Amino acid sequence: MIPGFETIDDLRRLCERLPEFDRTAAAAVAARQATLTKPPGSLGRLEELAAWLAGWQRRHMPRLERVEVVVFAGNHGVTVHGVSPYPASVTAQMVANFAAGGAAINQLAAIADAELRVVPLHLDTPTADFIEAPAMDEPGFLAAVRIGADQIRPGTDLLCLGEMGIGNTTAAAAIAAALYGGDAGRWVGRGTGIDDDGLRRKQRAVKAALARHRAALGDPLQVARCLGGFELAALLGATLAARHARVPLLLDGFVCSAAVAPLAQLRAGALDHARLAHVSAEAAHRQLARALGLAPLLDLGMRLGEASGAALAVPLLRAAVACHAGMASFGEAGVSGQT
Template structure:
């Protein structure tokens, strides 16, 4: 049976101290085959590293992508009352409806990627509390959202792509980044879904007020996640940890997904080794946040949509990496001479 989600913050903290490791035997087999393929060493660049990464975390010498799952978590945020976005919170529910009817970008990208799409509205889209006045979530509400994400992961999944939807959640992501890594609101606040310069300044000031209010608790990454996060970011944390416990590789989307997973990294720097960041978001703080997590995103296409769009878009690249690794001939098979030095 699948491992149940941690029922308390202390149990979650303890769970992160001992995590499953990558399979070194699978990695060795993949690396050895790579040396015999008909190409100069390293000539496929990151495609070679990605094939190795998939096999290490799937614990398979021949990795596969037969069952790819895209999960989009949706949630609303009380901090929207502070004027941090030009969009009303109603848009979150409207976009969830659009996902279910097949009309969003993530539907199209998941389809061409061959990824099964699931959309989960957390807490029936009731908003968190406004984190400028109180904690965004009670411990019970945080753990319930975390458990929803944890339980959403199918153990038969070969690759999990994570995404989100939630009006106001770039403010949440920036607040999480500022609390975990310092720098204040101005270092992390971006334009989100279309703020002008005055709106970005207002957003940064809102984040700074929240950091001041919760200052006594910011030494604890789980308290940061509870006090400054959202229901969907808690669910992303839960899904990321569940995937690690099941040795499923994870493709994270942009700024919000990266910020959602970041508390796991600050609790255990090895906790995100099974993850890759798909792309560099156009949201201002994302390049710096990826660097804080010791990650180099796969591509930069100027995306800032969210929805898991970048994560799903990475799947065809991964399929190409596997096709090359498993389908290319070796020097011996092709009758091609190898280097003599």
């Protein structure tokens, strides 16, 4: 859904030249909201969500007939430093669990009436250990971005994005620290449940990676390449392609937020087509959400990943659309409006 790109500079240009929100469609939603049988603004964020969907779908009446959940999976070389209590083999095992229908996201996607797709990226070949080298070389990074971009399908009404990858909260913390500053302790959390010794190892790994790639820290795309992962690069590509296709999307938790943060650094408003589905229990997610200007829809103490929070937020958007489309106006209901 986006033109070809051969270099990071090509990709940068695509990140800077973005289509905009359809304000006419959003204004039509606001005009209808003013006629419905309720006090003005009384449905709170549901009203804003209806207008947001309409503006990106370019429809006066938003709809959610085709909702998709895409989960990207990848492995990370930094796991050799003991940053996770789980071995890297768990990523492939969880991908198999997704395929068998046994994961939380399978149940939540079904409740959301959404199609689930899982996209594994090079599970047998993890990224380089980013303490020793860039996580990805430029061709590998661009290929992962393209894989993500190619997942965007015409006609999608709403996209939910998520990830799976042992070690990826370490990569996410490193990206956040590189883009927004502060020491490793500000951004590193317990991820899948590491103990105190594991937390210290994780902090040391992020600190070492930031020192190793100091020269790249001024360029958000180089930060994504040097400190990220295949699945994070795919998330960036999917988010960028969704913007070019004007597909609204829901981001999941900390890893998703970090993966798309380079886009926000490259261009103001780059994430206007995205909403943050939830704030996770990962320690740094609240501050990253604030840095990105994203207000979460849910706060349930979740930290699972795999698009679980994004899928769980879909019924909220369905409620927004149902109220907007189905409520009667004051005139239709014979109810007196404001005087």
